[in-house]
Amino acid sequence: MLSRLLQPEIQSLIAERQLGVLKEILTDWTPADIADLIVELPENEQVIVFRLLHNELAADTFEHLDFDTQELLIKAMGKEEVAAILNEMSPDDRTALFEEMPSSAAKQLIQLLSHEERTIANALLGYPENSVGRLMTPDYIAVKPDMTVQQVLDYIRIHGEDKETLNIVYIIDEKGKLIDDVKIREFLLAPLVSPVRELMIENFVALNVNADQEEAVELFKKYDRVALPVVDKLGILLGIVTVDDVLDVAEEEATEDIHKLSAIEALDEPYPDLPVLAIIKKRVPWLSLLLIGQSLTAVAMGFFEGELLKVAALALFVPMLISSGGNSGSQAATLVVRAMALGEIRLVDWWHIMRREIFSGLAMGLVLGLIGFCQVIVIAQFSTAIESYLSLIALTVGISLVGIVLWGNIAGSMLPFILKKFGIDPAASSAPLVSTLVDVTGLIIYFTVALLILSGKLL
Amino acid sequence: MLSRLLQPEIQSLIAERQLGVLKEILTDWTPADIADLIVELPENEQVIVFRLLHNELAADTFEHLDFDTQELLIKAMGKEEVAAILNEMSPDDRTALFEEMPSSAAKQLIQLLSHEERTIANALLGYPENSVGRLMTPDYIAVKPDMTVQQVLDYIRIHGEDKETLNIVYIIDEKGKLIDDVKIREFLLAPLVSPVRELMIENFVALNVNADQEEAVELFKKYDRVALPVVDKLGILLGIVTVDDVLDVAEEEATEDIHKLSAIEALDEPYPDLPVLAIIKKRVPWLSLLLIGQSLTAVAMGFFEGELLKVAALALFVPMLISSGGNSGSQAATLVVRAMALGEIRLVDWWHIMRREIFSGLAMGLVLGLIGFCQVIVIAQFSTAIESYLSLIALTVGISLVGIVLWGNIAGSMLPFILKKFGIDPAASSAPLVSTLVDVTGLIIYFTVALLILSGKLL
Missing domain, CATH: 1.25.60.10 (MgtE N-terminal domain-like)
Structure with a gap:
């Protein structure tokens, strides 16, 4: 620059x-x-x-x-x-x-x-934190409906200096109640003798001073305004919010969602400015919780230790299999969370999304299952653990992948709906949380498939 | 509504x-x-x-x-x-x-x-896709510097009707070269007889018509404008870009980054509108690549199959341990990627970030190591696989966690820098990719620690 x-x-x-x-x-x-x-x-x-x-x-x-x-x-x-x-x-x-x-x-x-x-x-x-009131400025131009365009322009020339924006003129009644907002454009294009009343169409959009800032972002996007008026519950004009502040809010919200999706609590300051200790505090609670949740994988594997002792080769494919479930699950969760944040999906759409994710889970599972089957054959060349029944173990891995990817998709796409239903931010459906949830089930699917296919032969 | x-x-x-x-x-x-x-x-x-x-x-x-x-x-x-x-x-x-x-x-x-x-x-x-030219409109107000404020306002009253914005007036010379942009505010506040020249301060900011749309987002945020002029390389005014279109671009970019961070290729349409097959195409290539990458975990575990056969209990903690590395790594990657997208971190900051992540990795690793140690003791109550040398296995898990979390932090925070250095979008450092990279190393760390602690006793 x-x-x-x-x-x-x-x-x-x-x-x-x-x-x-x-x-x-x-x-x-x-x-x-x-x-x-x-x-x-x-x-x-x-x-x-x-x-x-x-x-x-x-x-x-x-x-x-x-x-x-x-x-x-x-x-x-x-x-x-x-x-x-x-x-x-x-x-x-x-x-x-x-x-x-x-x-x-x-x-x-x-x-x-x-x-x-x-x-x-x-x-x-x-005003409450994160409310529209905190973004507001009381420096705006407000006029009465019986003034003429010429009078308004003269009024602006005298009183406009320290106003936040002159792009929109607010029309209020005697009590200060907002009755319309008119773009300066209309004043610039209308005959100077027209009364303000003739420029009004009274279809204005206003923010409530106690509303959440996210609501302001939505309204700005919808109405393409450079500023929106802020009113109390009686409709009295209190101030205005300008689009530049809202651009900052939108960016902060996206950052928060991105961080949450990686299991990081919302940061109060930009990452490089935050002291290391503060960052650790934002990360360690989730990491600890996830670690504790993951101990269920050890418990699940413990259930199958008999099988593991007989066929140690089964252990080799555990990380690979469960990570596929975590990956497909976190993809699905991210797609749903972002679509919810953008207002593209509502709670009632859960069944529609579930059907889609079941279908795509099956399709992707088949692709990955085929790849997995081939991988086992290849890996066997590097390992002495898989001597006998190579094709049966490959089949076990392949079939497990179909089930694991399908389950990852269902769990990942439904978790945001469940969280939202209970009033929790759906962005908490982070990749790590979804993986942890899916890992235990993935192990159970894997060892169950192994029991079915290998019983009587290896097990 | x-x-x-x-x-x-x-x-x-x-x-x-x-x-x-x-x-x-x-x-x-x-x-x-x-x-x-x-x-x-x-x-x-x-x-x-x-x-x-x-x-x-x-x-x-x-x-x-x-x-x-x-x-x-x-x-x-x-x-x-x-x-x-x-x-x-x-x-x-x-x-x-x-x-x-x-x-x-x-x-x-x-x-x-x-x-x-x-x-x-x-x-x-x-104009090229994703260039500023594609966002541009040629409907703007342009005037010459020797006109008076009154003349400009009269000109606007006649020609302003179909202009995209009247909030900013562009000043051009005889050849159409942009020499300044002046807010309508200045015209509304200045005496009617002033020449336009007196309102100019010639510190305007312009977008190049071929520049990337992301650049437009940055400039809008920096300068708080409702519209920015677009010029060719000779400085000739071609059109303007308004902030509402940029708000859409900013949102699309955030969505793309969020999706990439979960290993999903950028979608062309909102998720609920996209046909299932199109979504699968955006997800399956990454899932397949990651699965293939994960096969290295099977190879790595194959190297330690001798140890696994002797102490099957070691296998139980594999999912839990490697997922901790993946989780801390994807947290670090996400923090760095988002900070890069917001311009808070540049390539030269890599060493500063590395030091921070080493420090926080050690601190977080110690916390998780302690939790992991206790977990093994608890899990042993549910499993018969860990009969003997319980405390040594718990120690192995605890110490491994310190190394794995530290390594996750380093790999996760540096991957975006490496990608950026090679001209790849750092947002490709997805949680699944980082996990996959970290998993293999995590296994090696775990089994090495096990060899050191258990050799002569169990191994």
Whole structure:
């Protein structure tokens, strides 16, 4: 990016203390590019560069920085500087910052705000975590339906400066109740003398302030809006949510689902920023549970120890067989979990999905069974354990694979439905959990098939 | 949603052929809600309702429908009706429709377009798949820098009607080269007599028409824009990409990564819509490859068959041990893959990540080793295979777990780096692939530890 290319030049300007020149250069940059530059600089130079920015640009740049850099700058700056930045920031980005900090530090910062901004900040932090209220900003344009287009444009020219978006104009009645949202497009295209009322079609979509943020993502995708209004249960307009914040939420949700599918608890920060101990805490509980669950495989194998002692060759194929069940099962679980997250599958579809997975399980099982049969023949060339009845053992492996893959498919695709039915996030159907569930059954299928085929001959 | 609540009423209006009333009701609905309604209706009623919409609303609604319903409507309507819809659609959504269809069908539809729209459609389809060009629309507002704010607003009032967005105004020179993009906000806030030149800061960000769509997602997230301009390599403005299309791309990418992480090839359509055979084709190649890879576990166990014959109890813990390596490995791989996708980790960070994973691998291995030690003691109560030297076998399992979990962490976290280094998508480091790689090593670690601890006693 721009900032990385120019970094040596910037650093030499800092070294030579040519801060006036640097200040001039930076005024032409976008806040996002300046943020990129600051992150790449050594810590002691970050504050030097940040201090060169005038108030508004500083606040805009600050909003683009990651939390760690924000915290570092806050610690390095004086109270008055911090207060200026915080008062200038968009209320929604400011809420996000306060959310990340320890609550005692957040409280100190809130004390630095002006009375008006402090009221706003406390109101926003009063909404539940992960609720739409936490994403909201109260800086929007609202007008009455009896104004003319000309009056609205004049009103915007005077009051629009610090609004989060001018792309949508909200129409409210005397009590502040939202009656419509109209795109600025309509105002730009309508005759100047038209009353606002004529632009309204009253088919607006609003978010409830207590609704879950995931709901906001769904509505943004469905209605292709750049901003959506937020109302309380009486329909009073409280603020707006803009699409850029929702893009972040969508990404966070995808990350959480991806992590859960690998049996990792949701991380609070990006993986590279999280201390190792915190990561271990997110991983060890699942690993321990899975290990304990896996001990059932040892118990199951214990049941068949008589057979194992007679035909030690059977043990050779255990890892290969049970992993096939785990693999097909986790494929099926992942397909169902993601389709649920995207709203493509609902609970009532379980039977439809089950039939599909039974059919594909049989088909894939036959393919893998055939491969498995051939593998045993090949592996026998490297091993002295399989001397006699080679073809019978190969048959056992082949037939077991059909059953194991079929069972993997059924268990993997149904687990998300069962979890969802009981109100648990279906993304908890991780590959490791599915494998663990399927492994024990896989062993039982394998040894049962072995008993049927080999009894009277080897067993 | 609205549409599902009202569906019985709508269906009775259709049954009673009260189409005039229905038509009146629908004019107040948003295209997204009408699309929702149509999808829920029986197929034969879908066309009836869709035909009630006037041209522009019909096109907007059509853009919100899924591909299957779009195809059904096209087949049910006459050529002229289809032509009217296609000519009215946004060029970007139209490209998406043509992309989904068999190319012969798409060609027939393109013939129905007006000369002007046909030229646009063919130009857009001429860009490579997954390139920014395929997301682009050529309907934007472009002005010259010497116009005044008043002139621009007048120009928009006359020419803005069919533009994709009026939220951003593009400034071009005589040759059509992009020199800046200015938010409509600036025009709404500036004095009417100001020249456009005064609003420019020339720090615009543009997408190259041939760039990958993933790049567009990154830039949208970074710059928080509702639209980005698209230029050719000479900087000539060709079109714009809007954020709603990018939200779809981001979602598709996350889905692809999630699927790859479970060893499923990227699907071309949503899982529930894809025919079972197509799904099998996406799953069986990986399952077969993994099965073949897993045969190495049988070979590895074959090497230790002497030990297995002497101490059959060792076999009981094989599934449990190797699955722990697979689980910790797939956790590590998933963390690294997702962090790479979000741009949080680069190739050069490999050593930093390796050190972290070695440390957390040791810590997690110790916890699991302790659990494993206790498990063996407990399992011994259910099995007669572990009669003698119980504590030595428990020790073997415990120590092996430390090595296996550590190795799982190292292999799982480094595989994405290796794949990326060789130009392969790191998301191919699926849980099943990592497990397969780790299983063989896990067996070798286990039997080596067993040899060291048990030799002279049991072996």
